[in-house]
Each structure stands twice: as C-alpha cells, then as structure tokens.
Amino acid sequence: MGRWIGLCSGMTVILALGAGRSAAQIPQEFTNLQVLPDDISRGELVQVMRGFSLATGLRCQDCHTGGDGQSFEGVDFADDGDEDKRKARYMLTMVREINESFLADLPDRDDPPVEIGCKSCHRGQPRPLLLTQDLRIALDEGGVEAMASRYRALRENFGMAGAFDFREWEVNTLGEALAAEGRPRHAAAVYELNAEFHPESVAIQGSLAQLYESIGDTTRAVARYERVLELAPGNAAATARLEALRGGGGGR
Numbered sequence: 001m002g003r004w005i006g007l008c009s010g011m012t013v014i015l016a017l018g019a020g021r022s023a024a025q026i027p028q029e030f031t032n033l034q035v036l037p038d039d040i041s042r043g044e045l046v047q048v049m050r051g052f053s054l055a056t057g058l059r060c061q062d063c064h065t066g067g068d069g070q071s072f073e074g075v076d077f078a079d080d081g082d083e084d085k086r087k088a089r090y091m092l093t094m095v096r097e098i099n100e101s102f103l104a105d106l107p108d109r110d111d112p113p114v115e116i117g118c119k120s121c122h123r124g125q126p127r128p129l130l131l132t133q134d135l136r137i138a139l140d141e142g143g144v145e146a147m148a149s150r151y152r153a154l155r156e157n158f159g160m161a162g163a164f165d166f167r168e169w170e171v172n173t174l175g176e177a178l179a180a181e182g183r184p185r186h187a188a189a190v191y192e193l194n195a196e197f198h199p200e201s202v203a204i205q206g207s208l209a210q211l212y213e214s215i216g217d218t219t220r221a222v223a224r225y226e227r228v229l230e231l232a233p234g235n236a237a238a239t240a241r242l243e244a245l246r247g248g249g250g251g252r
C-alpha cells in the first residue's frame with residue numbers, strides 16, 4: 001500500500017458509503033473482533049470503520065479482502081489477510097493504550113481531557129508523514145522534479161484538509177537541513193519551489209543567494225541578492241555581498 005494511494009481515495013470512500021446497495025452487504029454478525037467489543041452494534045461498528053477510512057484515506061476494500069474492489073459484494077470483512085487491516089488492529093490497541101494508560105496518568109491533565117484518535121496523527125493519510133518528511137522521500141527517490149510535483153499534488157489535494165503545513169518556514173527547514181548535509185543543489189531546489197508560493201519572502205531569496213554563491217553560480221546569486229534589495233531596500237547583508245561579488249570580478 002503506497003502512500004501515493006492516499007491522494008485520490010478520500011472521495012471514493014464517501015461515494016461507496018453513499019451507495020445503499022453496498023451497505024446491505026455489510027454482515028449483521030461479526031466473527032473476528034479482537035479489539036472492538038463483541039457486543040458492538042452494527043451501526044456503531046460502521047461508524048468506527050467510517051472513521052478509520054476518513055482518518056487514513058484508505059477505502060473499506062483497502063483493509064478488507066475479497067470482492068471486486070468496487071462494491072462490497074464478496075468482501076470478507078472478518079478475514080485478516082490484508083496487511084493494512086492487521087496494522088489498523090495494532091493501531092487500535094496502541095490508541096487505546098495511549099488514551100487509557102499513558103494520558104490517563106498525565107500529571108494535572110486538562111479537563112476536559114484531549115483524546116487521541118486515528119486522525120490526530122493520520123489527518124487523512126495512510127502514512128502520517130509531515131510535509132518535510134514526505135518531500136524528502138520524494139527527493140531521495142525521484143530527484144528534484146519528483147519532489148516538486150509531489151509538493152504541487154499535495155498542495156492541490158490536501159490544501160483544505162489541513163494535513164500538511166504549507167507555511168513558509170516549514171518548507172524552509174527542509175532546505176536548511178539539506179544545506180547542512182552538504183546538499184546545496186537540493187536545498188536550492190527546495191527554496192526555489194517555496195519561493196514560487198511565497199514570492200515576497202526575503203528569507204527565501206537570501207537563502208537562495210547564499211546557496212548559489214556557495215556553489216559558484218554568481219549570476220544567480222547576484223539576481224537573488226538584487227531581489228532581496230527589491231523586497232527589503234537597504235538590506236545591509238545583500239548590499240555587502242553584491243558589492244563583493246561585483247567588485248570581485250565574478251559578476252557579469
């Protein structure tokens with residue numbers, strides 16, 4: 001189950017639930033509940049399952065085996081053959097432990113207490129990655145282009161879901177980390193992408209200028225320092241670097 005699946009499955013969940021014919025295929029009796037209470041009503045169970053789907057972005061059929069993947073016909077809800085179902089059961093126990101053991105003993109706990117649910121971590125994603133973690137995986141697996149298209153897809157699909165932090169500083173921290181790891185070109189690609197969505201940011205332009213300077217791309221460095229001065233007239237650091245770059249004969 002790849003994390004890419006999460007991008008489009010949210011809508012399908014809603015549609016599948018809306019279809020009454022599908023709902024009729026959900027069994028009346030449950031034979032393999034290991035964590036949820038045995039006497040749970042069908043209505044309550046469906047509510048819990050719907051919550052799983054909305055929290056993780058996984059469809060009923062992503063966790064339950066059998067059937068054609070569209071309707072519920074032939075789906076074997078009791079079967080444990082699916083890896084996501086087994087992981088979800090483990091998660092169910094984990095969440096219970098967090099709420100009933102760990103948080104219950106929190107000194108001076110808030111009242112009313114804050115309960116942890118699937119969505120507290122998952123926020124509609126099967127793998128609850130932060131934006132910076134997600135982009136780093138895309139970068140390491142597919143390079144700069146893959147990272148940029150991943151960012152655009154997440155922004156377009158999850159902008160309203162609040163699942164990812166698209167604010168300027170969140171993405172800047174990825175650029176900072178890559179620069180510190182000696183990957184200035186990758187860091188610059190991250191800042192370039194971020195600049196597209198935060199065009200007025202002095203910090204981004206300044207970081208880009210420094211990165212280009214560090215890899216000897218004087219033309220780009222000069223352009224970025226000039227942009228800093230447009231956004232922040234009189235900026236001392238940019239003025240000094242521009243003088244040095246132009247005076248040093250590197251600039252053209």
Ligand code: HEC
Nearest residue numbers: 030031032033034035036049050052060063077078088089
């Ligand atoms: C993220 C994975 C996941 C998703 C998505 C999911 N389920 Fe489940 N489902 C489980 C797990 C785990 C159990 C077993 C819980 C337990 O052991 O107490 C379960 C149990 C069930 C059972 C009881 C089976 C039995 O006889 O023991 C039914 C029925 C069911 N799910 C229906 C659904 C429906 C309908 C949907 C879509 C709205 C859905 N599930 C979505 C993980 C999932």
Ligand code: HEC
Nearest residue numbers: 001052056084087088091092095117118120121126127128
């Ligand atoms: C405290 C945070 C947290 C909570 C709460 C949580 N999860 Fe998870 N979940 C994770 C993490 C982290 C992973 C990825 C683990 C890994 O493979 O490294 C994960 C993975 C999963 C996966 C596997 C997805 C995949 O593609 O590998 C499923 C399914 C899942 N969780 C379901 C649930 C369900 C259902 C609940 C609520 C009962 C829940 N989780 C609650 C953190 C959480």
